[in-house]
Amino acid sequence: MSEQVADNRNSAGTIIMVVLAFSTIYAVSRYHIAGPVPWKDFPMLILNKTLSLAAFVLLTMNFGLGPLNYLGVPVSQAWLNARKALGMTGFLLVMLHALMSFLLFGPAAYGKFFMTDGSLTLLAGLSMLFGVLAFVVLWGYNMSFQTFLREDKAFIKFITSRKFMLFALLLGAAHLFFMGYEGWLNPAGWHGGMPPISLVAFSLFAVGYTINLLGRK
Ligand code: HEM
Numbered sequence: 001m002s003e004q005v006a007d008n009r010n011s012a013g014t015i016i017m018v019v020l021a022f023s024t025i026y027a028v029s030r031y032h033i034a035g036p037v038p039w040k041d042f043p044m045l046i047l048n049k050t051l052s053l054a055a056f057v058l059l060t061m062n063f064g065l066g067p068l069n070y071l072g073v074p075v076s077q078a079w080l081n082a083r084k085a086l087g088m089t090g091f092l093l094v095m096l097h098a099l100m101s102f103l104l105f106g107p108a109a110y111g112k113f114f115m116t117d118g119s120l121t122l123l124a125g126l127s128m129l130f131g132v133l134a135f136v137v138l139w140g141y142n143m144s145f146q147t148f149l150r151e152d153k154a155f156i157k158f159i160t161s162r163k164f165m166l167f168a169l170l171l172g173a174a175h176l177f178f179m180g181y182e183g184w185l186n187p188a189g190w191h192g193g194m195p196p197i198s199l200v201a202f203s204l205f206a207v208g209y210t211i212n213l214l215g216r217k
Contacts, residue, residue: 009078012085016058023054027197034192045109048100049197051093056172056201058090059138060208063165067215091142098135113179127178134171141168162216169212173205 027050031037037046062083069075107114113124120128144150144159158164180198183189190196195203 007077008081009076010081010085011076011078012082012089015061015079015082015086016089019054019057020050023050023057026050026194026200027053030191030194030197034194036191044100044104048097048104051100052097053197053201055090055093055097056204058086058093059172060169060204062087062090063169064208064211067211069215070217071211071215088142091138094135094138098131101131123178123182127175130171130174130178134168134175137168137171162212165212165216166209169205169209173202173209176202176205 027046028042031046031049032039032042065075065079065083069080104110107118110124113120113127115121141159141164144155149155176198180196180202183196184199184202187193187195
């Protein structure tokens, strides 16, 4: 009986609150407290960074906790049971991130993405291409569990396969890499010595990718 109760425990709510709190504290400290960004930019510019980081953390946990457990690292049942809610919440946060980015998108918010004639730089173009591709792949991944496709065992096997996960993670990483790597190489320019959010997320990707590479069949 007690085993049954333990099996149903789900830490999703706590994990989501902690991840959101960490992302908010990180973005506010880096951009408002240590950096020069005025507080009036919190509701869109900085919150967008917060939500995109939180989305990345939750999605990495969704993809990574199972393989981590498989590798022999003890992951509690309450965390394993949380994976579905973490994935769904991560996807909803990515949707918010995409919508907020569309509204903000322009030289005023993202000067480094634009040439003087108003067109996109090559790096910004590549970064946005991979962001949109990652979004569509995540959408397909989520949809496959909500629709008649979940009856299709071969399709579900493919969409949860190592090959597909590694591909989806790579798209997200390419979005971050093309947007950020110039800034990553210049630690003197990091506000308060804190690495850019794109680098924090990319480091997490590297951990998640390795875990999936080793721990997913
Ligand atoms: C339609 C799809 C997407 C669009 C248009 C988009 C757009 C953007 C833009 C404009 C930025 C720069 C934000 C800034 O520096 O303030 C950004 C950063 C970021 N994006 Fe996306 N993105 C998309 C999809 C994704 C996906 C699928 C993920 C994965 C979870 C993601 C995660 C991130 C992260 C972690 C950052 C770093 C924030 C920072 O360094 O400030 N994005 N995205």
